[in-house]
Amino acid sequence: LKQYFNKSRNMKHVIQTLRDKGYRMTQPRRTILAVLAESDALLRPGEVLARARRHNPSLGAVTVYRTLNLLVELGFVRCIHLEDGCARYARKSRGHNHHLICIGCQAAIEFPECGLSALMNRLAKETGFQIQGHILELVGLCPNCQH
């Protein structure tokens, strides 16, 4: 889990996906992927930048913003807005899933099944809406932050 992006097979998958869309794997992108791979917590862009600069001090903030947007677009990263509206990022597995987030330490755990399809079907019938998706995040305190 911790080495999601470090596992050679996953990194190759990222590189291949970039290639397929005309993008390139670069040193800054590798560094940012490594930062996300090493963290189990949601990170703000500034936090990603600070951590990435430990490995690569000349990295620019703009590159972090652009890279995070790209990784979201490609589906490798999720952008989450909690109540405060700040953008936070976490790595995302393939397929449909959501995050359970600790409001103490920002730890984020993925879970796949949300069981919302019955609700969505019912509301679609009742309202005539064509429901396309949903935003769902659970928030609470992880075992370490409950004391």
Place this chain on the structure above:
Amino acid sequence: LKQYFNKSRNMKHVIQTLRDKGYRMTQPRRTILAVLAESDALLRPGEVLARARRHNPSLGAVTVYRTLNLLVELGFVRCIHLEDGCARYARKSRGHNHHLICIGCQAAIEFPECGLSALMNRLAKETGFQIQGHILELVGLCPNCQH
């Protein structure tokens, strides 16, 4: 529905709640409440300001931000961050509920039951998290925006 805040009983409830917490009902607050009452769509602070200025041209943007924050704090309004991270506001009924949002016209319909408690209980047991809440919004196209 359209006149949620205009109904005298509801307005009195807002006034009473403000009073109880040491706040006052003022002309700018009344105007902003009326704007939210008249709209069935999510509104950005700037949109609230523009609409409110039709009734009260001297209204300041800062007052809109402060009033929206206050109304969220008191539970009369919900602040929603969609994928783009922008803050949008909608009036909120009492009790637990969520919104079904049209990505075409920003129309927002409240619905009360989300059926997430089984999922939350299961994840709490599996992870040791003390789950305190959830962010849930359904997004799609309303009948008018599907054409």
Place this chain on the structure above:
DNA sequence: GTATTTGCAAAATGTTTGCAGCTGC
């Protein structure tokens, strides 16, 4: 070699704060 990417500076955007004057009650 060439198209993509980077990093800087600057601009744009969105929101908050300090404060003097105004308003609700």
Place this chain on the structure above:
DNA sequence: GCAGCTGCAAACATTTTGCAAATAC
């Protein structure tokens, strides 16, 4: 009358854009 509120200006935080130099492949 006095506490709370407003509106302005300014500060602040965050994100985006234009562009020349660097880089991936």
